[in-house]
Amino acid sequence: MKPFEPKAERxxxxxxxxxxxxxxxxxxxxxxxxDLTITLDSGQVIPNAYATVDHPFHAARAAAVLDxxxxxxxxxWMGSHQGGYPVEFYPLGVAWLDVGVWSLLFGQFSxxxxxxxVVGLIFVLPALAYWLxxxxxxxxxxxAFLATSIHIAIPGYWLSGGYEELVGWGLVTxxxxxxxxxxxxxxxxxxxxxxxxxxxVGAVIAIACAxxxxxxSLFGIVIATIAIGVxxxxxxxxxxxxxxxxxxxxxxxxxxxxAFLIAAPVVTSLMRYSDQYFFLHYQFYEPLETYWDALVLAxxxxxxxxxxxxxxxxxxxxxxxxxxxxxxxxxxVGIYTLFTMWVATTSNPPPLVEQLEAPRLMPFQxxxxxxxxxxxxxxVVQQLTQRLPxxxxxxxxAALVLTVSIGGIRTAISLDREIPxxxxxxxxxxxxxxxxxxxxxxAVRAANDARPDGSTVFIIGNQQxxxxxxxxxxxxxxxxxxxxxxxxxxxxxxxxxxxxxxxYFIPNPSDAFTTEYFHRHGIGVVMVxxxxxxxxxxxxxxxxxxxxxxxxxxFGSWDVYAVIDPGYVVSRGDTAxxxxxxxxxxxxxxxxEGSGDIVIRQNWFPRxxxxxxxxxxxxxxxxDGYMRIPVPDGTVSLSLTxxxxxxxxTSRAASVAGLTGxxxxxxxxxxxxxxxxxxxxxxxIPVR
Numbered sequence: 001m002k003p004f005e006p007k008a009e010r011x012x013x014x015x016x017x018x019x020x021x022x023x024x025x026x027x028x029x030x031x032x033x034x035d036l037t038i039t040l041d042s043g044q045v046i047p048n049a050y051a052t053v054d055h056p057f058h059a060a061r062a063a064a065v066l067d068x069x070x071x072x073x074x075x076x077w078m079g080s081h082q083g084g085y086p087v088e089f090y091p092l093g094v095a096w097l098d099v100g101v102w103s104l105l106f107g108q109f110s111x112x113x114x115x116x117x118v119v120g121l122i123f124v125l126p127a128l129a130y131w132l133x134x135x136x137x138x139x140x141x142x143x144a145f146l147a148t149s150i151h152i153a154i155p156g157y158w159l160s161g162g163y164e165e166l167v168g169w170g171l172v173t174x175x176x177x178x179x180x181x182x183x184x185x186x187x188x189x190x191x192x193x194x195x196x197x198x199x200x201v202g203a204v205i206a207i208a209c210a211x212x213x214x215x216x217s218l219f220g221i222v223i224a225t226i227a228i229g230v231x232x233x234x235x236x237x238x239x240x241x242x243x244x245x246x247x248x249x250x251x252x253x254x255x256x257x258x259a260f261l262i263a264a265p266v267v268t269s270l271m272r273y274s275d276q277y278f279f280l281h282y283q284f285y286e287p288l289e290t291y292w293d294a295l296v297l298a299x300x301x302x303x304x305x306x307x308x309x310x311x312x313x314x315x316x317x318x319x320x321x322x323x324x325x326x327x328x329x330x331x332x333v334g335i336y337t338l339f340t341m342w343v344a345t346t347s348n349p350p351p352l353v354e355q356l357e358a359p360r361l362m363p364f365q366x367x368x369x370x371x372x373x374x375x376x377x378x379x380v381v382q383q384l385t386q387r388l389p390x391x392x393x394x395x396x397x398a399a400l401v402l403t404v405s406i407g408g409i410r411t412a413i414s415l416d417r418e419i420p421x422x423x424x425x426x427x428x429x430x431x432x433x434x435x436x437x438x439x440x441x442x443a444v445r446a447a448n449d450a451r452p453d454g455s456t457v458f459i460i461g462n463q464q465x466x467x468x469x470x471x472x473x474x475x476x477x478x479x480x481x482x483x484x485x486x487x488x489x490x491x492x493x494x495x496x497x498x499x500x501x502x503x504y505f506i507p508n509p510s511d512a513f514t515t516e517y518f519h520r521h522g523i524g525v526v527m528v529x530x531x532x533x534x535x536x537x538x539x540x541x542x543x544x545x546x547x548x549x550x551x552x553x554x555f556g557s558w559d560v561y562a563v564i565d566p567g568y569v570v571s572r573g574d575t576a577x578x579x580x581x582x583x584x585x586x587x588x589x590x591x592x593e594g595s596g597d598i599v600i601r602q603n604w605f606p607r608x609x610x611x612x613x614x615x616x617x618x619x620x621x622x623x624d625g626y627m628r629i630p631v632p633d634g635t636v637s638l639s640l641t642x643x644x645x646x647x648x649x650t651s652r653a654a655s656v657a658g659l660t661g662x663x664x665x666x667x668x669x670x671x672x673x674x675x676x677x678x679x680x681x682x683x684x685i686p687v688r
Contacts, residue, residue: 012394016141020131020148023405024124027152030413030426031167033120036113038433046441047113048433051466054170057487059115060475061090062098066111067478068584069099076607077642079584080474082486082494082504083521083603083625088269089277089490093213094118094172112475116431122176123166126151126367129183132199133371136190136325140378142401147374149405150303151367153412153425159283160298161363167429177214178363180206185224185332185368189325192228192251193235195673200255201666207259208658212266216356220332220364223339225252227331235324251673258665261658265651272647273606278491279355280500285344294359298366307333307369310376326375333368340365377404430465432472439556440469444476447527447560450552454568454580454589455524456480456601460509460539461531463557469529480569480582480602482521484509484531484539491603493625495520508533510542515565518548520624522601524566529557569601572636585642592635600627600640607648611639 028034038048049059061078068075075092078085101121102114130144156162158169166175184206191200210217229248236244260267285291295304311330314323343349344358381400385393412425432440447457459481462469470483485505492500497511506512510533517523528543536542540559543549549561568576570589573596577589587600598612604621611617612631620628629638665672 008390008394013135013141016145017131019402020127020141020145023145023148023152024127027124027426028120031120031123031163031429032431033117033123035433036109036116038431040435040438042438044438046433046437047110047116048431049112049116050119050167050170051430051432051437051463051469052168052170053467054172054487055115055119056466056468056471056475058094058170058172059098059112060471060473061092062095062102062115063111063475064478064584065092065095066099066102073585075584076644076648077585077605079582079602080479080481081471082482082489083601084584084605085490085603086269086273086605086607088266088273090173090488091212091215091266093209093211094122094176096212097122097176112472119167119170119172122172122179123163124148124152125179126182126370129179129186129367130371130374132183132190133186133325133329134375136186136194136196136199137323139323139326139375140382140397142397143371143374143378146378146401146405147371149409150370150373153408154298154300154303155412155423155425155427156299156366157294157297159294159359159362161366162298163426165363168427173214174216174360175363177210177217178220179367180210180213181217181220181224181364182367184210184221185228185329186325188225188252188255189228189328191255191673192232192248193324193328197670197673198666200251200669200673201662203255204258204262204662204665207256208262211259211263215266215270216360217364219339219356219361220336223335224328224332225256227335228252228328231324231328231331235327247673254665254669254672258658258661261654261661264654264658265648268647268651268654274351274355276490276605277355278489280488280492280503281357282503283357283359285340285358288341288344291341291344291358294362295365298362299369303373304369306376307373310372311369313376314372323375326372329368330372333365333372336361336365336368432466436463436556437472439558440472441476443527443555443558443560444473446553446555447525448477448479450525450560450562451479452524452566452568452576454522454570454577454582455563455566456482456522456569457525457527458482458484458512458518458521458523459527460484460543461529463529464532480522482523484512491625493623495624508536509539510537513539513542513546513548515548518563518565519567519571520601522567522569522571524563524568525552526561526563528559528561567601570598570638572596572598572631577638587638587640589638590636594636595633598629598631598636598638600629602627605642607642607645609641609643611641613637 035048037045039045065075076087078087098111098115098118101118102111127148130147134141134143154162155164158165161175161178165171184203187199187203187206190196191203207221210221229252232248233244311333314327314330340358340361343353343356381397385396451457457479459470459473468487473481487504489504496506498506526543526549528540530540543559543561548564550564552560552562569582570577570580570587572591572594575594578592579590581588603625604627608619610619610629617629622628
């Protein structure tokens with residue numbers, strides 16, 4: 001029997017690996033990840049992308065990145081969104097993933113549709129982390145299958161990191177950063193605790209991806225790094241402490257240093273310009289007891305209690321070397337919980353923590369706690385069956401795990417239960433795959449056709465169940481856009497009939513139908529749909545009745561109007577330019593005559609540089625966040641450029657150095673930290 005078991009275990013591992021891939025494929029199919037386009041009755045093919053909440057914003061950003069690449073540029077300033085913002089403030093990691101997948105599909109699908117597939121891939125990505133963890137610790141591979149099943153079956157809350165947050169609400173960057181953070185935790189654990197060299201390389205990439213997707217993920221990664229380093233010092237008792245300290249410092253330093261270099265263009269800019277960013281807190285754990293409620297919503301009470309018990313058991317009851325990554329994970333969860341509680345209660349947060357909402361930390365914790373549950377359950381099943389013959393033991397484990405997993409998923413997706421739709425696993429999320437999106441496309445194109453050169457389009461309203469439908473516009477046709485609801489912002493000075501402390505939306509956009517507002521924001525076209533307002537005339541009706549607007553046409557639920565006395569993105573006094581060109585990072589304009597300051601209705605930022613008639617001139621920040629340039633009377637030629645600063649060039653050089661160093665580390669890095677002489681790290685005391 002002895003010679004049979006190693007070979008049998010290889011088959012067993014392969015079988016569970018195939019089962020895990022099949023489970024992920026099922027989940028992708030269930031959530032419509034492969035249904036990327038739809039053909040309307042008219043024969044028009046449109047994206048079948050997710051329509052809800054934040055999805056339009058993220059998909060349109062991917063379209064902007066792709067469009068810039070096609071023109072040989074990199075997007076550094078997103079000029080299409082409410083006066084523009086520097087991309088480092090809302091990094092483009094997910095957009096780059098979209099472009100990467102679009103390239104792998106040879107551009108056969110719209111980038112807006114590809115974003116839907118990327119969201120699905122992010123949803124199942126924890127399966128990879130779970131597999132690498134249980135294989136690193138030589139835990140029974142069924143634990144990865146069980147963990148993934150739990151992740152799929154519990155939709156969570158809209159700030160929990162599960163299906164509800166990622167797919168239902170489209171909070172893609174938060175979940176993506178956390179998911180790469182979990183993957184980085186596992187890979188770093190495999191490298192530091194077991195000397196898996198290629199896991200160290202993977203950890204570099206995962207940390208960099210987490211950072212450029214959502215820099216707040218670094219909080220979890222730093223905590224995990226501390227936990228892994230501490231656990232290494234505790235378990236590697238056969239080596240002198242001085243050697244352990246040096247080994248841990250070198251291994252963690254190499255991985256962290258390379259990852260920091262790769263992500264330098266994002267990290268250094270955030271550090272350099274952090275004083276420019278105004279952060280509006282929306283979510284809190286107040287009182288702190290709501291943190292427990294949030295954990296229950298994220299995991300269910302039963303799963304949460306099992307996770308706590310499993311984590312405590314890993315830390316307190318087990319000795320030896322067999323569960324190092326799992327134990328470091330449990331320690332990470334403990335420290336991370338304390339950190340979250342501190343963030344939620346501190347009255348004097350340091351600068352980095354100040355721009356952090358405690359509920360945004362939940363996705364990282366949720367994914368780690370789920371794998372602790374699976375490890376604990378599988379271990380208990382193994383202990384109960386350990387006296388049985390090998391074949392019977394494996395059959396019973398497989399039967400129990402598959403029954404619990406598949407039965408749990410079937411129950412979780414059942415429509416027969418009397419619970420809200422968003423508490424059903426992988427519930428159907430509305431998509432844009434119908435005539436309404438085709439109408440939106442037609443309206444956006446008509447609005448841009450009617451827009452005077454150098455002006456912007458003001459888009460108002462959305463389908464009630466879609467949310468933020470306005471934000472699809474840049475993904476449909478490049479242009480500059482203003483919105484009645486722009487979700488978030490980075491400064492609170494933009495003038496309009498709204499209160500930035502309550503959120504970035506105009507309660508009744510018809511209040512903005514004034515010549516002063518149109519001129520102040522450079523608006524030349526209004527595009528309006530039906531929407532509920534708390535008081536006053538609904539905007540669609542107000543637009544139809546306004547003497548300031550000229551009707552252009554209707555496209556489904558959208559009406560398009562030209563502003564009779566339009567505003568312009570660039571003006572000199574009350575004079576529009578004789579010629580004008582406005583792109584993301586470059587604005588050109590000329591005036592044959594006139595006087596007065598030039599006002600540019602793109603948001604001021606330190607990188608903007610202005611030349612007037614070939615001479616560099618200073619740029620002033622206006623009270624509403626835009627730019628003003630004092631110029632002499634007469635003929636004027638303006639060139640406004642979003643410049644690459646010395647810090648930017650240094651950051652780019654650091655990123656290239658980091659990528660080069662990672663290649664060197666991959667193929668020559670074993671000299672830094674030789675692989676263990678053991679037959680396979682962690683296999684000396686198998687869990688089985």
